[in-house]
Amino acid sequence: MEFKVGVGKSDFRDIRESGNYYVDKTEILYELVHDTDNAVSLFTRPRRFGKTLMMSMMENFFNIRKDSHTLFDGLDISGHQDFCKTWMNQYPVLFVSFKDVDAETFEGAYKMLETKLADLCKELAPIFIDTVVDKDDERIFMKLKAQEADEADVKNSLKTIMRMMNAVYGKNSILLIDEYDVPLAKASEKDTKENSYYSRMLDVIKGIMSSALKYNEFLQFAVITGCLRIAKESIFTGTNNFASYSVLDEGFSKYFGFLDKDVDEILAAAGREDVKESVREWYNGYIFGSNSLYCPWDVINYLSDLKKDTNLLPKNYWKNTSHNSILLTFVKRTDFDVADKFEELLNGGSVISKITDQLTYDTLHSSEDNLWSVLLMTGYVSKADQSEASETVSLRIPNMEIATIFEDTVVEFFNDTADKESISELLLALWENNQDKATKIISDLLWNTISYNDYHEDYYHAFLAGIFVGRGYNVESNKEKGLGRPDILLKDKKNRRAIIIEAKKSKKESDLDKDCNEAIQQIIDMKYTEGLYGYEQILCYGVAFFQKQAKVKKIK
Numbered sequence: 001m002e003f004k005v006g007v008g009k010s011d012f013r014d015i016r017e018s019g020n021y022y023v024d025k026t027e028i029l030y031e032l033v034h035d036t037d038n039a040v041s042l043f044t045r046p047r048r049f050g051k052t053l054m055m056s057m058m059e060n061f062f063n064i065r066k067d068s069h070t071l072f073d074g075l076d077i078s079g080h081q082d083f084c085k086t087w088m089n090q091y092p093v094l095f096v097s098f099k100d101v102d103a104e105t106f107e108g109a110y111k112m113l114e115t116k117l118a119d120l121c122k123e124l125a126p127i128f129i130d131t132v133v134d135k136d137d138e139r140i141f142m143k144l145k146a147q148e149a150d151e152a153d154v155k156n157s158l159k160t161i162m163r164m165m166n167a168v169y170g171k172n173s174i175l176l177i178d179e180y181d182v183p184l185a186k187a188s189e190k191d192t193k194e195n196s197y198y199s200r201m202l203d204v205i206k207g208i209m210s211s212a213l214k215y216n217e218f219l220q221f222a223v224i225t226g227c228l229r230i231a232k233e234s235i236f237t238g239t240n241n242f243a244s245y246s247v248l249d250e251g252f253s254k255y256f257g258f259l260d261k262d263v264d265e266i267l268a269a270a271g272r273e274d275v276k277e278s279v280r281e282w283y284n285g286y287i288f289g290s291n292s293l294y295c296p297w298d299v300i301n302y303l304s305d306l307k308k309d310t311n312l313l314p315k316n317y318w319k320n321t322s323h324n325s326i327l328l329t330f331v332k333r334t335d336f337d338v339a340d341k342f343e344e345l346l347n348g349g350s351v352i353s354k355i356t357d358q359l360t361y362d363t364l365h366s367s368e369d370n371l372w373s374v375l376l377m378t379g380y381v382s383k384a385d386q387s388e389a390s391e392t393v394s395l396r397i398p399n400m401e402i403a404t405i406f407e408d409t410v411v412e413f414f415n416d417t418a419d420k421e422s423i424s425e426l427l428l429a430l431w432e433n434n435q436d437k438a439t440k441i442i443s444d445l446l447w448n449t450i451s452y453n454d455y456h457e458d459y460y461h462a463f464l465a466g467i468f469v470g471r472g473y474n475v476e477s478n479k480e481k482g483l484g485r486p487d488i489l490l491k492d493k494k495n496r497r498a499i500i501i502e503a504k505k506s507k508k509e510s511d512l513d514k515d516c517n518e519a520i521q522q523i524i525d526m527k528y529t530e531g532l533y534g535y536e537q538i539l540c541y542g543v544a545f546f547q548k549q550a551k552v553k554k555i556k
Helices: 012-017 027-034 051-062 081-087 106-128 135-145 151-155 157-169 182-190 197-213 260-270 273-283 296-308 325-331 339-346 368-377 400-417 420-431 435-447 457-468 509-525
Strands: 040-044 093-097 173-178 219-226 242-245 286-288 291-293 351-354 392-396 474-477 488-492 497-505 537-546 549-554
Touching (some): 012 051, 051 093, 051 219, 093 106, 106 157, 106 182, 135 151, 151 157, 157 173, 197 219, 260 296, 273 296, 273 400, 325 400, 339 400, 420 457, 420 497, 457 488, 497 509, 509 537, 509 549
Parallel strands (some): 040 242, 093 173, 173 219, 497 537
Antiparallel strands (some): 351 392, 488 497, 537 549
8 A cells, every 4th residue: 555644634534544644542542441530631742742633533433423443443442342342432522622712812712712612513413403402501502503602601511512412312421622721822922911811711711621521420531632731720620530641741651742663663654764863863852751752743744745855854844833932032031041051952961940730821931940841841842861750850952853943043032132233343344345353243243142062054044144134235045146056145235235155164163264265166166146237346255163163254
């Protein structure tokens, strides 16, 4: 069978029926139901670690309205025959996701939440036709379906629907809530004095959770996923038999993400065992409990791209899935002064912090420990030691992919905080052909950035581009000119002049001069000045970097 993966697919039935490769995580069903007695199980993991697919798999397995036997044929759970007879397609299931509940205002987000509930009701409406359900519940159900319910009915919506399902099937419901904390995360980002978004959204989500989970006689059990565990007293107050499993916990730690054996199997199926080491360097290194895992989103994306370009090198798929502003917010906090810790991480070291997995979104930024906790729970750092289990944890950057996000953050931090006067002096020195002064200023600017040993050449390109952007010039980076692409092209159209810069990374400090000459020769050989018609002055520079040292040489 042809190897096939579906990027962005999170529907279990679709993946199985379309013949896409599926990494078998079905054993979690047996462990969750047979080996525990949790009324509520909360799994918190970073984004893109298969939470939604896991919930879709559970919904297909338990849902009494489906026949899923062929979907699970040959998967691990099928080996538990008695368990499958007892549980497969034997219970009403209520599956709702809050991941798209996001808007600029509370009113907009609340409307999206109403839409989610209305869609759920439309999906379930056929099972209540010609059935005996409580008339008051039916009236509330129809209002939810039409998005005309009041807030009290919205807060009690899930329990109302489960009571109706109990009347139809004579069984309690399994409740699956995916990305339960997204509305609160989005609310905290947009909360202002003028718009009390967070507290109002917290009240609504807490109401939904409390009515569905606390003393709900129609609940068989619930499974909830999210990025963070909101402190129990904030949202899960009074919920009995509640179990939470974060990245720090051993329980169920192997089920979210790909284990080493999973990656070996999927690479073998794809016929690409040759990329194992690069996949490991880029996408492995997340320590959940005592297991080291790969990010599934990255592995699937990379294998999909390899089918189109068999020589493609690994790249960053993670950074475009959501904004990474929390890193920039953290490093810019002068009251924490974490620059030295970022340097330690970027140099391959670790930092020690007290970690908590019980947070509230309105207090995430209230302490340095809270911010390190958020970075751990959201995947920007990982435990440095698989055996570590205390509250005080050694943290490190998990892999190359996340390291590039840290590097981009350092460049952005520099661009936001660089001394504007020094940059003006640098531009003047370059226009005046003063290579010695330019060398000193660039070295001084580098000295004041967050440093690390393994600078990539791309970092220096981004560093230079960041210096020039927003200074009143047209800045091009790696655009076609002549026979190739100069690293930096700076155009001053008003004065009909331009600067071309080619940058090199030196292996040692004594190579700076030689590498500058190489950069200059590249400008000449590749004819980078061609095409700049009408410019009366074109200045060309070779710039070489070694860690925090720079050398600037002009073409004579």
